[in-house]
Amino acid sequence: MQTEEKRESIEEKKEERMEMPVSEALEQGPGKAPVSGAEISVHDTENGHPSEDVYILAIESSCDETAASVVKNGRTVLSNIISSQIDLHTLFGGVVPEIASRKHIEKINQVIEEALTEAHMSLEEMTAIAVTYGPGLVGALLVGVAEAKALAYAAKKPLVGVHHIEGHVSANFIENPDLEPPFMCLIVSGGHTHLVIVKDYGEFEILGRTRDDAAGEAFDKVARAVGLGYPGGPKVDKAAKEGNPHAIEFPRAKVGDNPYDFSFSGLKSAVLNYINHAKMMCEEINVPDLAASFQNAVVEVLVSRTIEAAKQHGYKRVAIAGGVASNSALRAGMEKACKEAGIQFFHPSPIFCTDNAAMIGAAAYYEYKKGARAGWDLNAVPNLKLGER
Ligand code: KG4
Numbered sequence: 409m410q411t412e413e414k415r416e417s418i419e420e421k422k423e424e425r426m427e428m429p430v431s432e433a434l435e436q437g438p439g440k441a442p443v444s445g446a447e448i449s450v451h452d453t454e455n456g457h458p459s460e461d462v463y464i465l466a467i468e469s470s471c472d473e474t475a476a477s478v479v480k481n482g483r484t485v486l487s488n489i490i491s492s493q494i495d496l497h498t499l500f501g502g503v504v505p506e507i508a509s510r511k512h513i514e515k516i517n518q519v520i521e522e523a524l525t526e527a528h529m530s531l532e533e534m535t536a537i538a539v540t541y542g543p544g545l546v547g548a549l550l551v552g553v554a555e556a557k558a559l560a561y562a563a564k565k566p567l568v569g570v571h572h573i574e575g576h577v578s579a580n581f582i583e584n585p586d587l588e589p590p591f592m593c594l595i596v597s598g599g600h601t602h603l604v605i606v607k608d609y610g611e612f613e614i615l616g617r618t619r620d621d622a623a624g625e626a627f628d629k630v631a632r633a634v635g636l637g638y639p640g641g642p643k644v645d646k647a648a649k650e651g652n653p654h655a656i657e658f659p660r661a662k663v664g665d666n667p668y669d670f671s672f673s674g675l676k677s678a679v680l681n682y683i684n685h686a687k688m689m690c691e692e693i694n695v696p697d698l699a700a701s702f703q704n705a706v707v708e709v710l711v712s713r714t715i716e717a718a719k720q721h722g723y724k725r726v727a728i729a730g731g732v733a734s735n736s737a738l739r740a741g742m743e744k745a746c747k748e749a750g751i752q753f754f755h756p757s758p759i760f761c762t763d764n765a766a767m768i769g770a771a772a773y774y775e776y777k778k779g780a781r782a783g784w785d786l787n788a789v790p791n792l793k794l795g796e797r
């Protein structure tokens with residue numbers, strides 16, 4: 409979050425750097441960030457050999473958050489700066505792509521500078537630059553991709569392109585140093601609902617996916633219909649805390665031939681019908697009860713299918729990822745079900761569930777280690793599929 413205080417501190421540090429005498433700057437050497445605080449450098453040596461540590465500057469701009477982060481060795485987050493455009497899009501009841509791109513352009517340099525400053529590192533000290541190149545809004549993605557290419561070219565750093573959803577999955581590595589593939593992962597975001605086996609870093613077997621709306625999309629549409637506004641997920645989550653999850657019986661859709669596929673459009677229609685019927689009868693809608701009952705229907709399906717898949721495929725570790733993974737009922741439901749089934753449950757902190765660049769830095773580390781490097785022709789791929797490169 410961009411606060412006035414932080415902006416001021418960046419400005420102060422910028423001034424400090426500009427005021428530094430040339431001789432002092434030279435003494436500090438090219439590998440050191442000329443800012444106060446703990447100084448970390450890739451040129452630090454162990455037994456006279458260059459350190460093997462990998463520092464990645466990661467950039468994320470696929471939707472309505474402009475984000476940058478410095479991540480060390482894929483698991484240690486040195487900074488995580490997120491400039492959210494939520495207030496702006498709230499006026500329109502959803503993300504307006506054109507406005508999102510324009511805001512990214514305005515914010516991206518400031519956010520990157522803040523990420524480096526907070527990490528007490530310089531661009532020169534980065535091992536690589538990573539960026540989300542898909543899926544997402546094309547204009548929004550292009551801002552991050554163009555920025556990352558420019559920085560990598562100017563600073564002569566390798567460039568790593570990251571899949572946004574792979575980033576969401578990798579958010580689990582940040583706070584769980586012992587988590588390693590293989591494990592089962594439920595990915596639930598605004599645009600995606602996937603049940604996958606994470607076979608290795610960046611390698612997925614998709615067991616199931618949504619046939620229609622993504623889980624987050626269902627939250628957003630129901631929130632709008634009931635007058636809670638945008639962004640829907642957090643608002644439904646909050647309203648549901650005051651409601652009875654068993655007040656209204658909504659359908660739990662089963663999808664014919666694949667037991668691990670999801671469908672949320674029937675549930676969404678049932679909620680809309682309920683609202684329309686109540687309006688026609690001039691009955692007042694109990695919003696907390698409706699929110700809690702809808703949320704319960706979504707959570708029950710997500711939890712039961714994930715646990716079933718883990719049992720069927722013999723996985724003892726389950727993780728959740730994506731914006732909806734910050735939902736309090738989903739976290740509690742999954743925690744309980746995993747405990748009962750003797751499965752270890754992993755989930756990122758809410759700040760790493762919704763869009764951020766730290767998760768991109770985590771995913772990029774494993775790509776970088778595998779030797780993945782993007783060329784100067786890296787482009788935004790708005791409908792990039794999971795597992796595609
Ligand atoms: O992962 P994300 O930040 O962006 C995408 O990649 O799509 O996910 C955004 C989605 C939105 O649909 C939002 O309503 C939902 O995640 N979301 C939530 C919660 N927080 C965010 N859904 C339910 N409960 C929440 N607490």
Ligand code: ZN
Binds near residue numbers: 576598763
């Ligand atoms: Zn996302």
